Amino acid sequence: MALLELRNISKIYHLGGEEIRALDDVSLDIGEGEFISIIGPSGSGKSTLMHIVGCLDTPSKGTVRLDGVEAQNASQTQLAHLRNKKIGFVFQFFNLLPKLNVVQNVELPMIYAGLSAKERRERALKALEAVEMGNRLKNRPSQLSGGQQQRVAIARALVNDPKIILADEPTGNLDTHTGEVILALFRRLSAEGRTVILVTHNPEIAAVTPRRIEIRNGKIADKVDERLAGLDRTKPGSPAPISVA
Amino acid sequence: MNLFNTIAVGLKEIWAHKFRSVLTMLGIILGVASLVGMSAIIKGMENGMKEAMVAMGGVDKVLLQSQPVPPWQDHLADQAPGRTMVDVIALKESAPLIRVVSPEMSLGEAVVSRGEKSTVPSEVVGCWPAVLEMNLHVLEHGRFFTDLDEKSASSVCVIGTGIRDELFGNPEDIGHEIIPLGEQIMIEGQPFTIIGMFQHYMGEEEAKQRLVAKQLKEQQEKEGGPKRQRGWGRRGGWAFWRKNNTVYLPLNTAYLKFRAAGDKDGIVDQRLTDIDLKVADFSRLEEAIQQAKNVLMITHRGIEDFTFQTQENQIESIDKQIKNARLSGGLIAAISLLVGGIGIMNIMLASINERVREIGICKAIGATGPDIFIQILVESIVISVLGALAGLVASELLVSLLANISPTQNTPVITRTAELIALAFSIGVGVVAGLIPAIKAARLSPIQALRYE
Known part of the structure; x- marks a missing residue:
């Protein structure tokens, strides 16, 4: 049984009487420990799929099974618990709370999980050490560089020990070098056995992952567009793939 | 999320907007001070009347x-x-x-x-x-x-x-x-x-x-x-x-x-x-x-x-006069507390509009609707309780000021009952004022909240 099973997922919006199928009968399995990227142009339904995978939203049709839990009919509160326990989010704009310092930001998911102050602090420190941010505990996010902020965000995503790390354009707001560092971090997490899903429209990043899924017009494309997936190395002018160290 | 944490976070939020919070509290401060002060003056009146009655033979x-x-x-x-x-x-x-x-x-x-x-x-x-x-x-x-x-x-x-x-x-x-x-x-x-x-x-x-x-x-x-x-x-x-x-x-x-x-x-x-x-x-x-x-x-x-x-x-006539004075005084004070409550509601609504994205982040990392609801409500209550406590201090000052300005009048007497009523009323006002903003915040969809700029 896969860690994440999507079966015949549809997400239908109604806009002014018009029916918009953001996702149309999508089925997808993601196994434990997979390192996978979801790619697709804007408006393809990529974000919608990410929201459903991330338990931020429920599908109109179909079933979602996350780590054995049926999520398609979950209430908002149940979804919140699923997000808290099973999923670690990493966002393009980091999304750290500006009023909290680094440790407090990392502790936040554990507050919602109801952990004791002592345990929160211990685990937050461990997570921050893992992303090499153990020396900036009392800094505010505004005092950190983008890459540092993203590392704190990754620590926050890791701290409740989730099954899935779901990263939405995690390098979209970083320069190339910092982006590489962050990607290397994801690779390491994957190597440690975590399931990592990268959502991106950047082929270079997609090229890093062993498995790629392309969404086009609300469906999973049969064949991954090689150019989009960063696999076509023959065409001149195409960006060089990031070397997988 | 336990209550202590919630209160601490609420206090932090209030501390982050000191000036705004104080202005908001001012409504409650004035309301509480006027309620307690008013009842103190009326109590002084009552004491004066009873004293005169005893002088006439008990x-x-x-x-x-x-x-x-x-x-x-x-x-x-x-x-x-x-x-x-x-x-x-x-x-x-x-x-x-x-x-x-x-x-x-x-x-x-x-x-x-x-x-x-x-x-x-x-x-x-x-x-x-x-x-x-x-x-x-x-x-x-x-x-x-x-x-x-x-x-x-x-x-x-x-x-x-x-x-x-x-x-x-x-x-x-x-x-x-x-x-x-x-x-x-x-x-x-x-x-x-x-x-x-x-x-x-x-x-x-x-x-x-x-x-x-x-x-x-x-x-x-x-x-x-x-x-x-x-x-x-x-x-x-x-x-x-x-x-x-x-x-x-x-x-x-x-x-x-x-x-x-x-x-x-x-x-x-x-x-x-x-x-x-x-x-x-x-x-x-x-x-x-x-x-x-x-x-x-x-x-x-x-x-x-x-x-x-x-x-x-x-005694009956004294009691009647006092009751009337209390009623009218209490009504005025209650109205000013109500106005204070509306101030809190206003500021809480403005505050959650500012924090839509923040609330979205909290929800994405696992805050439930009730978590957010309680957070906002506690913030509102904390504002009103702080306001009420400041109001109690203000009423002490007000009463001593009154006693100083006009020492020959019947001394206003602050009663514990009036203070407790004012405190309870303020908490009530805080709860009611926080309710709508808290419901609004709790119902925010995490997706839209995260997209909000």
Whole structure:
């Protein structure tokens, strides 16, 4: 049984009487420990799929099974618990709370999980050490560089020990070098056995992952567009793939 | 997420917007201060009124008053005996529920004089020593009448300090207190020897006036400025003024010296001007009055030319006034608290609009709707509670300010009840004001909240 099973997922919006199928009968399995990227142009339904995978939203049709839990009919509160326990989010704009310092930001998911102050602090420190941010505990996010902020965000995503790390354009707001560092971090997490899903429209990043899924017009494309997936190395002018160290 | 954490986060949020939070709290601060202050002023008023009532003889005093005979006894009106010593003795002998009977024979507008000076006391009354207990008098100097004075109808009198002030001089003006024991004064042209003087009665209000005047005088003496005229305001203090301007004579003396000559074809008027009673047990007031009535129906041969008036009526009217004052004051304060609450709601709505993205992040990492709801609600309650606590401090300041500005008025008294009510009301206002913003925040969709710029 896969860690994440999507079966015949549809997400239908109604806009002014018009029916918009953001996702149309999508089925997808993601196994434990997979390192996978979801790619697709804007408006393809990529974000919608990410929201459903991330338990931020429920599908109109179909079933979602996350780590054995049926999520398609979950209430908002149940979804919140699923997000808290099973999923670690990493966002393009980091999304750290500006009023909290680094440790407090990392502790936040554990507050919602109801952990004791002592345990929160211990685990937050461990997570921050893992992303090499153990020396900036009392800094505010505004005092950190983008890459540092993203590392704190990754620590926050890791701290409740989730099954899935779901990263939405995690390098979209970083320069190339910092982006590489962050990607290397994801690779390491994957190597440690975590399931990592990268959502991106950047082929270079997609090229890093062993498995790629392309969404086009609300469906999973049969064949991954090689150019989009960063696999076509023959065409001149195409960006060089990031070397997988 | 436990409550302690939630409160801590709420406090942090408030601290992050100090100025805005203080402005928001101001509504609650003013509301609480006005509620507590208002109730303190009303309590002061109540105390003043009750004090005056006690000065008039306390709650267990019952006045036996004459009244025209009822219509069905009209034909007996001529035979109505009025209140006489017969009634007094009968009540003393036969009404055990009546503890004290005090007969009084008033001389009406009698003039009391000494040399050039003269005055019209509030009352010149022939009475028994029972009057001391009846009217709660305290004899400070000399002695009261004895049975011997009564028997021999001696020309002696006991005066209040007001009479002394008029005839001998006011200690404030002459600088030392005169105790005129043994001095002779003329009552309606007849010589009387002063054998006793009561203490000076004053309310809390006058006591303070005196203190202020004394300080003022010392200050003036230091500065050597012109002496200014001072007068005791008599408003509210009339009960004390009246009590201080009393002249008491033995009952028999009053009867023999001023009544015995007779005025109705040479027949002596036997009637007393007042009979005051005190009941033995206040909880059995009704019974006592009924008993006294039964006795009097016999001595009056069934002619009902008398009635009883209790201080309960007085208490009722005081209570009614206080209740009205409380109601109107409370209403005004409640409205200002309500306005404060609207201020909180306004600021909470603005605050969650600012924090949509933040709320979205919290939801994405696992905050449930109830988590957010409680967070916002607690923030609102924390604002209102802090406001209420500041309001309580402000009300203390307000009341002491009031007492300083106008020390001669009845002192406002802050009551714990008023403080608790204000606190509870503020918390209630905080909850209600936070409800709508909290529901709004809790219902935010995490996806839209995350996209919000």
